Amino acid sequence: MEAPHLDKLNPQQRAAASAPLETPLLIIAGAGTGKTNTLAHRVAHLIHTGVNPSRILLLTFTRRAAQEMARRAQSALTTAPSIRNSQSAIGNQIWSGTFHAISTRLLRLHAQSLGLTENFTVIDRSDAKIS
Numbered sequence: 001m002e003a004p005h006l007d008k009l010n011p012q013q014r015a016a017a018s019a020p021l022e023t024p025l026l027i028i029a030g031a032g033t034g035k036t037n038t039l040a041h042r043v044a045h046l047i048h049t050g051v052n053p054s055r056i057l058l059l060t061f062t063r064r065a066a067q068e069m070a071r072r073a074q075s076a077l078t079t080a081p082s083i084r085n086s087q088s089a090i091g092n093q094i095w096s097g098t099f100h101a102i103s104t105r106l107l108r109l110h111a112q113s114l115g116l117t118e119n120f121t122v123i124d125r126s127d128a129k130i131s
Contacts, residue, residue, distance in 0.1 A: 003018060003045060003048065004079065005041065005044045005045065005048060005076060005077075005079040006018055006041055006045060009034075009037070009038065009041055010034070013034050013037065013038040013041070016038050016042065017038050017041040017042040017044075017045050018042075018045050019042075021046070021049070021051065025042075027039070036065075036068060036069055036072055037072060039058065039069065039072075039073070040069065040072035040073040040075065040076040041076045043056055043058065043073040043076060043077070043094065044073065044076035044077050044079065047077065052093075053093035053094050054093045054094070054095070056094045056095065057094075057095045057096075057102070058070065058073065058094060058095065058096040058097075059096075059097070059098070059099055059102060060097075060098060060099075061098060061099065062098065063098055063101075065098075066096060066097045066098050066101070069096060070094070070096040070097075073094060073096065104122060107120070107122075108120075
């Protein structure tokens with residue numbers, strides 16, 4: 001399968017981004033080695049090969065990293081010819097965010113079955129007023 005959206009990756013990044021879907025992946029690398037770029041291109045490649053974007057989950061620890069990861073994934077989608085025209089709609093279907101934001105989103109989606117209202121509030125000890 002042609003994959004021009006992977007052309008700018010080095011051989012190791014390309015191997016990770018294009019690994020078969022059933023292959024477990026663990027990417028460990030130092031700062032500035034292209035981990036986020038590789039993950040973004042993995043997302044584009046998965047979608048290019050037919051994976052439903054709403055089945056993709058991108059998680060990270062900070063809002064800034066989550067925003068950057070989502071931005072790069074969106075950018076990588078523009079280089080995949082088969083999905084270029086619909087990349088905006090596709091990008092909106094990908095679940096991307098911090099662990100806390102995605103967890104809260106899941107809780108809100110399933111609030112009723114958990115016995116919660118959709119407008120519940122998450123607090124921690126620093127938010128609680130102890131008398």
